[in-house]
Structures are given as structure tokens and as C-alpha cells.
Amino acid sequence: MTVTQPTSSPVETIKAASDLLRGALATELAAPEANVSADSEQLLKFHGVYAQDDRDQRRARSLAGESLAYSFMIRVAIPGGRLTTAQWLALDAVADDVADGSIRLTTRQAVQFHGVAKFDLRTVATTLHGHLLTSFAACGDVVRNTVTCPELALDGASDTRCDVATRIARAFKPATRAHFEIFVDGTLAVSGGDVEHDFYGETYLPRKFKIAIANPGENCVDVYAQDLGLVPATHPEVGDGFVVLVGGGLGRSYAQEDTFARLAEPLTFVTHDEVIELIGAVVDTYRDLGDRSNRRRARLKYVVADGGIASFAKEVSRRYGPLRAPIAIDLAAADDHLGWREQQDGRWRLGIRVGAGRVRDVAEGRGLRSALREVLDGRDLTLVVTAQQDLIVAGVAPDDRAAIDQVLKRHGVRSLTELGAVERTALACPALPTCGQALAEAERVLPNVVDAVQGEVDRLGGTRRIQLRMTGCPNGCARPAVAEVGVVGRTKSTYDVYLGGGPRGDRLARVVREKVKLDDLPEVLRPHLERWRDEGREGESFGDFFDRVTPS
Secondary structure, three states: OOOOOOOOOHHHHHHHOOOOOOOOHHHHHHOOOOOOOHHHHHHHHHOOEEEEEOHHHHHHHHHOOOOOOEEEEEEEEOHHHEEEHHHHHHHHHHHHHOOOOOEEEOOOOOEEEEEEOHHHHHHHHHHHHHOOOEOOOOOOOOEOOOEEOHHHHOOOOOOHHHHHHHHHHHHHOOOOOHHHHHHHHOOOOOOOOOOOOOOOHHHOOOOOEOEEEOEOOEOOOOHHHOOEEEEEEEEOOOEEEEEEEEOOEOOOEOOEOOOOOEOOEEEEEEEOOOHHHHHHHHHHHHHHHOOOOOHHHOOHHHHHHHHOHHHHHHHHHHHHOOOOOOOOOOOEOOOOOOEEEEOOOOOEEEEEOOHHHEEOEEEOOEEHHHHHHHHHOOOOOEEEEOOOOOEEEEEEOHHHHHHHHHHHHHOOOOOHHHOOOOHHHOEEOOOOOOOOOOOOOOHHHHHHHHHHHHHHHHHOOOOOOOOEEEEOOOOOOOOHHHOOEEEEEOOOOOEEEEEOOOOOOOOOOEEEEEEEOHHHHHHHHHHHHHHHHHHOOOOOOHHHHHHHHOOO
């Protein structure tokens, strides 16, 4: 049963009247205009599509009395980030056929295409469907793409942890046939013959719901930053399963002071057989208690924060049954999964650094995209998008490593030894010119910011890595709120600087300076880096040092 809030937001009205995510999409996608209505923009998100325009051209077009340079971003949901060779090559073809020539890897192990025209959306959806992929539920007020540590995604087939992301995707994919009818088949069913899962109902969730599955030994997925996190563990009484964390999330709004970043808290322990039912109970609770009147405070973290974890656990147990007490977990620093690693079966995998997640060529036929096509030609390999926006190529025969290294070198793809200490783990969201939420640049200026921070590290004689993350707004898509150095867009030309998160992802960073120009970033960081050099303990990360010596 869905509880209606006293005053619903306009988006709730759109969802309720949409006939399970159909609305007027079929009609508007066939219309000659390059864009769609505001209502349809909201519904498109559920189908994995964001309406955008080139913000670099906004002013000139407005002054000239021209319409905006409309286009669409389409996001492909990839549970655990795992792809076959055939699937990657299909995505590569889409990049040239209908997008801007690049493949964008996200921090949630999804793939995005930018610059897609409205009239090509069905072409992309049909291509995805033909390769057992989809953009459906990659966005919208639903359970989003489940993130998984590559160590779990690439484990042996007998390991039951490997299929959890796929099980979650199947269990919580919306039941409505709207996406297939509108984007793939093209034949609309008779209205009224469709049904939706009870945990979604006709208005779905109050906002998005994010899940991550961490490696029990490290935290590359930032499991504490999720609505719901799963950490594999062994219970002394019931055996293998997961510690369940709830109530995390990093986005906030400058316009609303009672929004904030928050780390997830332990809720319970479940076995492998129980995990889907438990997630369902959490989703049910969120559906009923989430704020449907104010989307800025609609996330699960506010339900948990406002009522407390004990109250939330009581609500979940009403829908699920008695909850076990969670057992302790101890996650180490995140692994970036880069470089050559031997697999359990004797084959090898290679983690390739992808700057800001943008897979593209630097010239015709030269660059990472072309290199990957050549590597995959004639080879049956597995690829995994990581939560660090990088790409792993797995299943490589031992005697094939040298040939792959040569291909990458010939295309100018830098090896692990050539990466700088800051560059190696730096993240950025797309921001301008396509994201409508962006207040400032991120991806396009990340190389300059990396160079500036690396310059300070080099000047001080340091060699240790520093975790840098940058976003164009406070929504936190690149997870700066748990980074050692977080740079968050505040105005068109300034950023708030956060310090003191860490590689374990278990601590929030603190703001040290607001409205900083990028040229002044080295000056802001310098005294803190100097203290780290002079006073830091052996092996102590920058984030741990800052947290230790800086009063809250």
C-alpha cells in the first residue's frame, strides 16, 4: 500500500497519471520537435533517458531567437558492470552511429551515451535489447543499477556472491511493459492490462534507490554512501551472507539547509537466500515513509536520519520479520583494480585507467576506443566497468598479455607505471555542458586540477597517492563527500573544498574553504599537504592525517 503525503510534489502527480510510465511518450517521440514536454522529461528518466541541451550554446542561441541545442543522454544499466565482448562492441558501435563518439563510464558501473537525438532513442533501445542490455530503470524513482566490487563480479562461477547484482536487477526491475512497448516493440498494449510490483505501485518510489555490494576486504564501491549496502560476511550461527547497511547518500542542496551527506549504518545480517526479501522490505518501508512532498529531502537517508536507525529497523521488521543483529565489519582502503592481476583460473585481467570515465579516441583510429576494438578482435573476453570509472579486461590467456600491452602502447594508452599519484584515482562527473544540474565545470577541467594538485605533491617531494574527486554541483555523483580531497561546484567559477574523507570510504570530508577559484586550489591545499609531509605517520593517508590533526 502506498502512503500519500499531505501535499505531493508535481513529479508525484506526473507519475500517478502516467499509466505506468507511458504518459504521452509514444506520441512525443514521434513528433517533429527535437525535444519533449516537461512531463515527458520526468517519465523519460525511468527509461534511462535524460533530456539535455548544449549549455555552451544556450546564450548565443537565445540571443539569436533560436531553440536550444537539444539532445539526450541515455544510460545503460549493467548489473555489477559486467559485459561480454559482443556487448561492448555493440556499445562501441552505438557511440559512433548515434552518439558523440564516446562511451562514458559512470561511478555506478553503467555506460552513458551523450548527444543522442530524440529520433535515435528507439534505435539505441532496440540495439541494447538485441544484446541483452537495457536502459530501463537506469534512472528514475526506482532501484537503480547495483554496483559490485570487480573482485566479486569476476569470482568463480560457483561463488554465490557473483550473481547477487543480477538477482537484484531481476527482482526490482519495474514490471510495466511500457519501455518495451514504446522503445523496442513499438506496439502499444491495451490500456489497463499492465500491472506493477507492489513495492513500486503506481507512483513508484519517492526518489532513486541505490545499492552497492562491497568486497569484504576493501571498499572500492563506497558502500557507506548507498541507500542500501551489502558486505559479504560469515555469521557465527547462520553462515555466509551479508551485513546490510542502510541510510547512506551524499547529495545535498545549497538551497535547503536541512539536506546533507550521510553515511549508512548497519541494519541486520541476512543469508544469501534471505537477501532479496530483506531488500524488498527496506524498499517497502522507503516507499511508505519517504517524503513525497519535497524531492530534495525524499531520499531514504532522511527517513533513517529523522527517525533514527532503531525506529527504521522496527518499520522494516514489521514488513519482514525479526531482524538479526548485524555483525562487525572492517573494510580496508579501496583497491583501484588497475594493472595486470592473475585470476583464480590462471588467466589474467588488466585494469585500464579511463580518465573521467570517457572512452574515446584522440585521433581517427587512435586512442582507447580503437585499442579496445583491436584487443577484443578474435578474443572472447569479459569486461567490467568499475566504480572508479575504469575498465577491466578479464579472461586473458597468459601468453596474450604482451600482445595486448603492445596494442595499448601503440594507441597511446598509458600503463599503470606512467600514471601520476593523483591522476590514478581522480574522479569527475560530466557536469557542463550537458548536465542540467551543473553549476560549474568538472570533467572538462579535471586534467588541469589533477596537474595542479600533483604539482603541489611533487613540490613537497611526496609520492603517496591522494584521492581527488570533483563535481559540478553538490549532488555528489563522483562521491566527493567521502574523498580525501573533494572539489564541489558552488558557482560558475568557484568551488567548495572538502578534506578528510579517506580511501576506506567510512568518513565524511569536511569543508575547509568555500567559493574557491580553481587557480587558488593549490594555495588552499598547500599548508595541509605540508603538515602531512612533516607530521604524518608512516603509511598514514592524507585523509586519515587530516582527520587526526584537525579539530571537528
